[in-house]
Amino acid sequence: MDSSLIRGALYWPEHRALEICLAGGRRYLYLGVPADVAERFSAAPSKGAYFNRAIRGRFDCHALRDETEPKRAVND
Numbered sequence: 455m456d457s458s459l460i461r462g463a464l465y466w467p468e469h470r471a472l473e474i475c476l477a478g479g480r481r482y483l484y485l486g487v488p489a490d491v492a493e494r495f496s497a498a499p500s501k502g503a504y505f506n507r508a509i510r511g512r513f514d515c516h517a518l519r520d521e522t523e524p525k526r527a528v529n530d
Contacts, residue, residue: 459502465492473518474505481518484509 462475465487472487472495491508498504 457501460505463495463501465489465496467492472509472513474509483516483518484513485516486513 457477459477460474461477461479464473465471466473467489470485470487470489472484472492473481474484475481487509495501495504495509
């Protein structure tokens, strides 16, 4: 993905859920995202601009564990 803001994204149409990984490693799950919004995001020449305009602040958002956080066993 060619973006200074967005490192990657995954979309689950059956759940209308879009996971966004930002360049710094922070990950967010956006719920209720229609398939057409996810498709336009995927096709946008500027993923960051489209994200800021059409996704950020418009859908229910949940922060996920950062990719940079160390992974620990449950018993630690």
